[in-house]
Amino acid sequence: MRELQISGVRVVIGEAEELDFAVRDAILDVIRRKPDAVLMFPTGSTPEGVYAALVSHFRRRDPGRPEPSWAETRCLNMDEYWRLPPWDPQSYSWYMRTHLYEWLDVQPGNLYFPDAMAPTPEDACDTMERHIRQLGGLDHCFLGIGVDGHIAFNEAGLPRSRTHVIDLAPSTIQANQRFFSSPDEVPTRALTAGIDTLLGAKQITLLAKGEGKAEAIRQTLTGEMGVHCPASFLREAADRSTIYLDAAAASQLPGEGS
Ligand code: PGA
Numbered sequence: 001m002r003e004l005q006i007s008g009v010r011v012v013i014g015e016a017e018e019l020d021f022a023v024r025d026a027i028l029d030v031i032r033r034k035p036d037a038v039l040m041f042p043t044g045s046t047p048e049g050v051y052a053a054l055v056s057h058f059r060r061r062d063p064g065r066p067e068p069s070w071a072e073t074r075c076l077n078m079d080e081y082w083r084l085p086p087w088d089p090q091s092y093s094w095y096m097r098t099h100l101y102e103w104l105d106v107q108p109g110n111l112y113f114p115d116a117m118a119p120t121p122e123d124a125c126d127t128m129e130r131h132i133r134q135l136g137g138l139d140h141c142f143l144g145i146g147v148d149g150h151i152a153f154n155e156a157g158l159p160r161s162r163t164h165v166i167d168l169a170p171s172t173i174q175a176n177q178r179f180f181s182s183p184d185e186v187p188t189r190a191l192t193a194g195i196d197t198l199l200g201a202k203q204i205t206l207l208a209k210g211e212g213k214a215e216a217i218r219q220t221l222t223g224e225m226g227v228h229c230p231a232s233f234l235r236e237a238a239d240r241s242t243i244y245l246d247a248a249a250a251s252q253l254p255g256e257g258s
């Protein structure tokens with residue numbers, strides 16, 4: 001793996017699998033330092049390798065070697081489809097339970113999901129912000145990135161804010177169709193932690209893989225900072241952010257690519 005700094009952000013470039021292990025280790029380091037850390041997690045295809053690496057690391061724990069337990073760790077999902085109940089296999093709470101939480105010793109009372117079944121979306125957003133405040137803020141936020149530069153469900157072009165409800169962009173609905181059996185089943189609204197919620201984390205880790213993310217990464221690190229590329233605001237948190245990229249996702253950065 002190679003490390004560089006771009007716009008003050010630490011950038012790590014490597015092979016897809018070694019990136020999964022590096023992000024796994026970054027998350028484990030947070031828990032080693034602070035067992036009751038508050039962690040925020042994304043869904044999607046990109047984090048799957050990291051979650052598999054965290055699970056296999058946990059299952060291989062050697063009782064003689066102190067390795068982090070998740071028993072005190074507080075885990076939050078950053079977004080959720082509005083009105084998909086937690087028992088729906090397409091919901092993000094289902095995703096996190098099946099990919100990560102049910103394989104670790106996390107305590108159910110330490111898990112938090114945006115409440116897609118709250119009386120109103122505004123209630124759900126207020127409750128989530130209050131919960132983050134009560135926990136003392138986020139210690140670590142792990143992010144993916146969309147092809148348009150979105151982070152969580154903060155779509156390109158919308159004003160930055162804290163947790164809010166969003167009408168999903170047609171490109172996001174289309175990208176998410178692959179998880180549903182028919183296009184009309186894809187939810188069109190979602191609850192999401194806002195840019196300002198995510199930037200409030202003490203440490204931020206973004207992982208991107210594949211050529212489809214290369215333009216979004218170029219914009220994030222070297223384009224103009226603004227709502228046209230929500231991830232570009234990470235540069236405001238450059239001192240506490242690391243972006244992990246495979247060669248394809250890094251290919252449009254200066255000096256990278258062929
Ligand atoms: P992906 O999604 O990891 O499935 O590419 C990332 C995102 O849209 O935030």
